[in-house]
Every structure is written in C-alpha cells, then in structure tokens.
Amino acid sequence: MYLVLFFIFGGLCVAGALNLLFQRHPINSALSLIVVMSSLAVLYLLLGAEFLAAAQVIVYSGAIMVLFTFVIMLLNAGREELTHGSKAAYLIGIPGAAALFALLVYMFLSNRAPLGSAALGNYLVTTTDLSRVLFHQLLLPFEVTSVLILVAILGAVALARKEP
Amino acid sequence: MVPIFWYLILAATLFCIGVGAFLIKRNVITIFMSIELMLNAVNLTFVAFAHHWHQVSGQIFVFFVMVVAAAEAAVGLAIIIALFRTRATLNVDSVDLMKL
Numbered sequence: 001m002y003l004v005l006f007f008i009f010g011g012l013c014v015a016g017a018l019n020l021l022f023q024r025h026p027i028n029s030a031l032s033l034i035v036v037m038s039s040l041a042v043l044y045l046l047l048g049a050e051f052l053a054a055a056q057v058i059v060y061s062g063a064i065m066v067l068f069t070f071v072i073m074l075l076n077a078g079r080e081e082l083t084h085g086s087k088a089a090y091l092i093g094i095p096g097a098a099a100l101f102a103l104l105v106y107m108f109l110s111n112r113a114p115l116g117s118a119a120l121g122n123y124l125v126t127t128t129d130l131s132r133v134l135f136h137q138l139l140l141p142f143e144v145t146s147v148l149i150l151v152a153i154l155g156a157v158a159l160a161r162k163e164p
Numbered sequence: 165m166v167p168i169f170w171y172l173i174l175a176a177t178l179f180c181i182g183v184g185a186f187l188i189k190r191n192v193i194t195i196f197m198s199i200e201l202m203l204n205a206v207n208l209t210f211v212a213f214a215h216h217w218h219q220v221s222g223q224i225f226v227f228f229v230m231v232v233a234a235a236e237a238a239v240g241l242a243i244i245i246a247l248f249r250t251r252a253t254l255n256v257d258s259v260d261l262m263k264l
Contacts, residue, residue: 068197098180108173148232
C-alpha cells in the first residue's frame with residue numbers, strides 16, 4: 001500500500017515537473033506545478049508530517065500558485081517565444097545539472113544502508129510537537145518571520161503600484 | 165516500507181528538473197516557477213531526513229522555507245508586474261539593460 005502510494009505520487013511529481021519543463025504556455029506550467037505540489041503534500045503525509053502536508057496544500061498549491069495564475073492571467077502571458085538563451089547556460093548549466101544529479105544519486109545509493117526505510121505510521125509529528133518547539137525554542141525566529149511577511153507585503157504593494 | 169533514499173532520489177530528480185527548467189525557459193514567470201520547484205525539492209529532502217533522524221527541526225525548517233517562499237513569491241510577482249509595465253515583455257532575453 002505504502003509502496004503503491006509512493007510510486008503513484010512520486011511518479012505524478014516527476015511527470016508534473018517534466019510537464020512544467022516541456023509546456024510552452026505558462027498557464028500549463030503553473031497547473032502542472034500545482035500537481036507537483038499537491039503530490040508532495042501526500043508524500044509529506046507518508047513521511048509523517050501531517051501539519052506540513054496541510055500547510056503545503058494551503059500555502060503552496062493554494063496561496064502561492066493562485067498568485068502565479070493571477071499574474072499570468074493579469075499580464076495575459078502567451079506562449080513563450082523561443083529565443084536563444086545564453087550559450088554558457090547551455091554549455092555549462094545543463095551538464096552541470098546532470099552532474100549534480102549523478103553525484104547526488106551516487107551519494108544516496110552508496111549510503112542507502114544507514115538511511116533505513118520509512119513505514120506508514122511509525123513516526124508521526126503532530127501539530128503539538130511542532131508547536132512545542134516553534135513557540136518555546138524558536139519563538140524569536142517565528143516572530144521575525146512575521147516582520148518579514150509585513151515587509152514583503154509593503155514591498156509588493158510599493159513595487160506593483162502604478163507610477164505616479 | 166519505502167527506503168528513505170528513494171525519497172532523496174526523487175527530491176534530487178525534482179531539483180535537477182528545476183535547474184534545467186531555470187536554464188531552458190525564457191519566460192520570466194516560468195523561471196520563477198522553476199525556483200519554486202527547486203524549493204519544494206529541498207523541502208522534501210528536509211522532511212525525509214526529519215523522518216530518518218526522528219527530529220522535529222527538519223520540519224520546522226520546511227515551515228520557515230514555506231514562509232520565506234510565500235514572501236518571495238509576493239515580491240517577485242510584484243517585480244514581474246513592474247517589469248511588464250515598463251518593458252511590455254516577459255521574455256528574459258529582452259530584459260538585458262544591465263548586460264555588458
């Protein structure tokens with residue numbers, strides 16, 4: 001059951017990400033990114049992070065992607081034209097990304113024995129556990145993020161406002 | 165039972181697809197979306213390691229990444245709107261004012 005769920009939603013993640021890469025219209029990319037984020041929420045649930053799964057659906061596939069689709073529709077973004085990007089990006093970037101992927105996979109495969117495995121329900125972080133750490137040890141960073149959000153809202157309003 | 169390293173390989177795959185999309189895409193909104201994809205891949209790694217070590221701090225980290233990503237998305241999309249208003253384009257190759 002666990003394996004089936006992992007393969008369904010992991011496959012959906014990779015398929016959505018590849019669809020983001022190959023679609024030419026930004027709205028299709030945005031919708032496939034919503035698929036990726038919602039499948040990641042299920043994977044978080046499988047890893048016992050129930051609060052993060054809810055937050056992923058609400059914050060990422062809810063708030064952030066609504067913002068993205070709103071901007072795409074507001075700016076009436078059409079299909080992207082194919083222009084040639086920087087040569088260095090193709091010559092160094094793509095092999096670099098492939099090398100990074102190969103290195104990461106090699107590292108994970110060579111360390112797979114001590115990493116162990118995850119079974120359904122053997123580890124569950126409830127919201128109580130999370131908030132106990134968040135509001136005792138990390139109260140100051142938590143409050144600082146609220147200032148960050150405030151600054152971001154002000155910055156967004158100031159940037160998007162029409163020039164007088 | 166799913167080995168943890170499968171989750172890590174899945175996250176690495178998503179991250180590298182994000183890097184590739186960041187380099188290949190020419191639309192500034194899609195480039196921004198591929199950054200979000202990379203952030204999500206790193207979040208999956210954090211959650212997988214939090215499960216492995218049975219530590220809450222990994223999930224706290226993901227929580228903060230989500231908060232910062234929300235703030236970043238708001239500011240970034242405002243910048244994109246301001247960019248579209250002044251240059252009337254979303255293609256990154258047309259926005260090369262600071263290029264040497």
